[in-house]
Amino acid sequence: MKAAVMYQKGEMPQYVDFQEPIAQNKDEIVVRVKAAAIKHLDKSRASGKHYSSDKSKGEGRVVGGDGVCLLDDGTRVYAMGISGMAAEKAVIDKDRIVKIPDGFDDVTAAALPNAVIGSAMGLKFKADIQPGDVVLINGATSFTGRVAIQIAKHYGAKKVIITGRNVEAFADLKAIGADEMISIVQDDEQFIASIKAIHQQTPIDVTIDYLWGHTAEMILGCLKGDGSFSNKIRYVSIGSITGDTIQLSAANMRSVDLQLSGSGLGAWSRKQVGQFFSEILPEMYELAAVGKLKVETIAVKLEDIAELWKMEVPGGKRLVVVI
Numbered sequence: 566m567k568a569a570v571m572y573q574k575g576e577m578p579q580y581v582d583f584q585e586p587i588a589q590n591k592d593e594i595v596v597r598v599k600a601a602a603i604k605h606l607d608k609s610r611a612s613g614k615h616y617s618s619d620k621s622k623g624e625g626r627v628v629g630g631d632g633v634c635l636l637d638d639g640t641r642v643y644a645m646g647i648s649g650m651a652a653e654k655a656v657i658d659k660d661r662i663v664k665i666p667d668g669f670d671d672v673t674a675a676a677l678p679n680a681v682i683g684s685a686m687g688l689k690f691k692a693d694i695q696p697g698d699v700v701l702i703n704g705a706t707s708f709t710g711r712v713a714i715q716i717a718k719h720y721g722a723k724k725v726i727i728t729g730r731n732v733e734a735f736a737d738l739k740a741i742g743a744d745e746m747i748s749i750v751q752d753d754e755q756f757i758a759s760i761k762a763i764h765q766q767t768p769i770d771v772t773i774d775y776l777w778g779h780t781a782e783m784i785l786g787c788l789k790g791d792g793s794f795s796n797k798i799r800y801v802s803i804g805s806i807t808g809d810t811i812q813l814s815a816a817n818m819r820s821v822d823l824q825l826s827g828s829g830l831g832a833w834s835r836k837q838v839g840q841f842f843s844e845i846l847p848e849m850y851e852l853a854a855v856g857k858l859k860v861e862t863i864a865v866k867l868e869d870i871a872e873l874w875k876m877e878v879p880g881g882k883r884l885v886v887v888i
Contacts, residue, residue: 566585567581567652568580568582568653569649570625571627572625578628578874580867586627586647586648586655586656588656593647593656593657594636594637594656595655596635596636596655596656596657597634597653598632598651598652598653598654598655598888599633599671600633600888601631601633601650601675601885601888602629602675602676602883603885603886627648628649629650629651630645630650631643631645631650631675631679632646633665633674633675634650634657640664641664641674642665643665644658645658645661651870651886651888652867653888661838661842663842663850669850672862672885674850676708676860676883677860678846680708680709680712680713681841681846682841683712683803683828684712684716684717684773685720686845687828688700688771688773691826692771693799694720695721697721699722699767699771700717700722700726700773701726701727701772701773702725702726702772702773703772703774703776704729704775704804705727705728705743706727707775707881708860709775709803710727710729711738711741712858712860713773714743715742715859716849717742718742723767724744725742726746727745728747729747729749730748730750732748737881747759747760749780756780757787760783764788768798769788770797770798771800772788773801774800774803774804775803776806777802777806777809778806778808778809782812785813788800789814789816789817798821798823798824800825801826801827803828860883861883862883862884862885863878863882863885864885865886867886867887870886
């Protein structure tokens with residue numbers, strides 16, 4: 566079969582003939598792949614930099630963690646790959662699949678799930694979002710950030726505040742549900758003043774953070790209290806694009822009702838992952854199928870994977886390999 570194979574960490578994947586994957590037990594099945602999204606997570610794992618990266622040495626591994634595939638009876642489903650998904654065939658867990666609505670295109674169906682994982686899982690299970698909550702999304706101009714805006718509103722957020730570097734995208738983000746926008750390219754004093762003013766007027770209940778680093782330090786500093794009663798603030802770290810570590814004052818943790826948690830591989834229970842497949846993703850597919858959840862994609866061919874691996878994808882779009 567043809568596949569995108571990574572032979573050395575840090576190099577480009579190659580479009581080559583590769584051995585077909587084999588199911589190892591009764592819970593696994595081999596499927597024909599239709600489309601696979603190429604995400605920051607895939608690139609980070611392939612390079613060995615992600616905490617979940619496979620540290621073993623092998624003779625090449627197929628890249629891509631999830632995608633749209635066909636079962637033997639022709640049913641289109643989304644699945645996470647046990648083997649790499651940027652290939653003509655892959656092995657999946659037969660009990661962890663989601664049927665794709667009729668008429669819903671393969672590219673969008675492949676692009677959406679990782680962003681749902683990176684937003685809905687944090688909002689629902691870590692932040693326990695409630696109708697009427699005020700939500701701050703730190704780093705919302707990315708593909709996942711845009712999905713998070715829409716899902717937060719779907720889950721009942723009264724107000725969604727977003728931060729981002731790409732200020733040109735703010736008008737588009739407002740159109741999909743962002744209520745207030747704060748640039749992270751302004752100086753620190755202005756950024757802090759903006760967060761404090763919003764928090765004083767409409768106390769922030771939930772923060773979903775894709776950036777971490779310095780902006781997280783500033784936001785957490787703005788949430789620090791003075792010892793008086795405060796609302797419960799749920800701060801969820803999902804990404805660390807601008808830095809993996811921060812300095813956090815102990816007073817920050819004691820002066821407000823602050824819950825600090827993370828949402829990612831290893832942070833969810835088996836039950837929660839099961840709910841993703843049985844409830845969350847099917848619901849989001851239905852919303853997207855009727856135009857209530859909007860995303861933008863760039864479709865590319867599998868044979869062009871080496872040239873496209875380091876492609877600068879325009880902000881807010883997802884690269885999807887079509888097989």
